[in-house]
Amino acid sequence: MGIGVWSVDIIGYTIIEGNQSPYDYRQTHPEVTVLDPPDAIQHLRNRQSMLQAVADMDLSASYGKVGVPRQLVIKRDASSIPDAVAKSGLTLPLVAKPLVADGSAKSHELSLAYDRYSLQKLEPPLVLQEFVNHGGVLFKVYIVGETIKVVRRFSLPDVSKRELSRSAGVYRFPRVSCAAASADDADLDPGVAELPPRPLLERLAKELRRRLGLRLFNLDIIREHGNRDRFYVIDINYFPGKC
Numbered sequence: 001m002g003i004g005v006w007s008v009d010i011i012g013y014t015i016i017e018g019n020q021s022p023y024d025y026r027q028t029h030p031e032v033t034v035l036d037p038p039d040a041i042q043h044l045r046n047r048q049s050m051l052q053a054v055a056d057m058d059l060s061a062s063y064g065k066v067g068v069p070r071q072l073v074i075k076r077d078a079s080s081i082p083d084a085v086a087k088s089g090l091t092l093p094l095v096a097k098p099l100v101a102d103g104s105a106k107s108h109e110l111s112l113a114y115d116r117y118s119l120q121k122l123e124p125p126l127v128l129q130e131f132v133n134h135g136g137v138l139f140k141v142y143i144v145g146e147t148i149k150v151v152r153r154f155s156l157p158d159v160s161k162r163e164l165s166r167s168a169g170v171y172r173f174p175r176v177s178c179a180a181a182s183a184d185d186a187d188l189d190p191g192v193a194e195l196p197p198r199p200l201l202e203r204l205a206k207e208l209r210r211r212l213g214l215r216l217f218n219l220d221i222i223r224e225h226g227n228r229d230r231f232y233v234i235d236i237n238y239f240p241g242k243c
């Protein structure tokens with residue numbers, strides 16, 4: 001990978017993080033080569049639209065199946081959340097994520113809710129996502145054009161049925177991925193540590209490049225604990241992430 005790719009990527013990242021209009025930036029810096037269209041990058045700032053491409057794809061092959069956790073968007077009115085959750089049939093616990101993910105610390109403050117009433121304490125707009133047990137390890141997949149690199153990171157631990165039945169409330173957690181250590185050299189259960197099959201990642205990356213119209217991005221993918229072939233994409237970021 002040439003240095004050029006990285007420098008252009010960092011410029012793209014600055015556009016997104018800096019609250020500056022990408023269009024203004026293009027006008028004032030005609031010398032800059034824009035590798036990925038600003039509109040497509042913007043698409044990843046909204047946690048609902050960022051996962052839509054994966055949901056539409058419904059990727060299922062002999063080596064595995066990739067989806068997104070079931071989720072519900074709450075635009076306003078926190079008091080409506082308990083009913084909305086009951087109607088949707090989402091299963092607790094739920095991860096609550098600010099709808100907009102713009103790189104600010106606040107937009108990456110997530111909460112884990114053990115009961116639906118406590119969710120009223122949170123501030124919409126939010127995405128409520130089913131928590132998928134995944135053995136406490138996630139895979140970060142970096143996509144640079146045709147190249148794919150995968151690393152393991154420690155993640156949130158599983159929530160047992162017993163723990164769920166005994167717990168209530170919402171627990172806020174800071175930007176997990178920033179604090180998460182690499183799990184690449186850890187002594188892990190092989191069923192948890194096994195990387196997603198290469199052909200699956202290649203197909204996913206190829207389809208996402210086409211559907212998102214992007215060449216530089218990374219995604220967080222988890223394997224449902226105890227289900228070797230079942231994967232969920234939980235997050236897609238424009239590349240590179242801060243963490």
Ligand SMILES: Nc1ncnc2c1ncn2[C@@H]1O[C@H](COP(=O)(O)OP(=O)(O)OP(=O)(O)O)[C@@H](O)[C@H]1O
Pocket residue numbers: 069095097101107108109110129130131132133134138154155156175176177178220234235237241243
């Ligand atoms: N649906 C889910 N099921 C299980 N764990 C989840 C789920 N969603 C998020 N997590 C956990 O929370 C962490 C942060 O979630 P996510 O990546 O969506 O948030 P983020 O603020 O965009 O993070 P990042 O710092 O990667 O940009 C994940 O790394 C994972 O540990």
Ligand SMILES: [Mg+2]
Pocket residue numbers: 177220235
């Ligand atoms: Mg993430």
